[in-house]
Amino acid sequence: MKQIILILLILLFLSCSNQKINSSEAVVIDPPLVVRMNLNTDKSLYHSNELMNISVSMDSNKNIPNVTLNVKGIYSKNRYRLDKVQMINLFKGNNVVVVEYKTPKCNTCSGIRQGVYEIIAELSVDSVLVANNSAKIKIKQ
Numbered sequence: 508m509k510q511i512i513l514i515l516l517i518l519l520f521l522s523c524s525n526q527k528i529n530s531s532e533a534v535v536i537d538p539p540l541v542v543r544m545n546l547n548t549d550k551s552l553y554h555s556n557e558l559m560n561i562s563v564s565m566d567s568n569k570n571i572p573n574v575t576l577n578v579k580g581i582y583s584k585n586r587y588r589l590d591k592v593q594m595i596n597l598f599k600g601n602n603v604v605v606v607e608y609k610t611p612k613c614n615t616c617s618g619i620r621q622g623v624y625e626i627i628a629e630l631s632v633d634s635v636l637v638a639n640n641s642a643k644i645k646i647k648q
Contacts, residue, residue, distance in 0.1 A: 540571060542638040544564070546640040547642065556612060559610055565603075570597065576630055579626075579629075580626035583624075589608050589626065619646065624643070
């Protein structure tokens with residue numbers, strides 16, 4: 508019985524070792540997408556109806572066309588007051604997108620309450636989130 512098992516193992520080993528790999532059939536594995544994101548605003552304190560410059564810096568290890576960049580924030584009254592979505596081409600290396608936004612009025616009737624708000628940037632490829640970052644700002648009347 509041991510001899511039969513030994514013979515089968517030897518045959519199995521020989522059949523596996525006789526297979527040759529053709530170099531033209533080598534599989535090239537594409538590295539996964541890696542994006543480091545940083546979000547900055549030009550100031551940390553804003554007032555009603557003031558222009559805000561939001562800078563989103565993305566460092567990518569490869570070129571990817573048609574990615575979605577969503578910059579949102581200042582959540583008040585069940586919605587984001589800032590909600591800008593744009594399609595961009597992501598290039599290998601550093602990519603910078605600047606979003607301009609006029610802050611809303613700061614009052615309790617028609618605007619927002621003064622206080623601290625979050626600005627969020629999200630980068631998606633085919634609806635899959637690949638990078639995000641956020642920053643806090645303060646808005647006063």
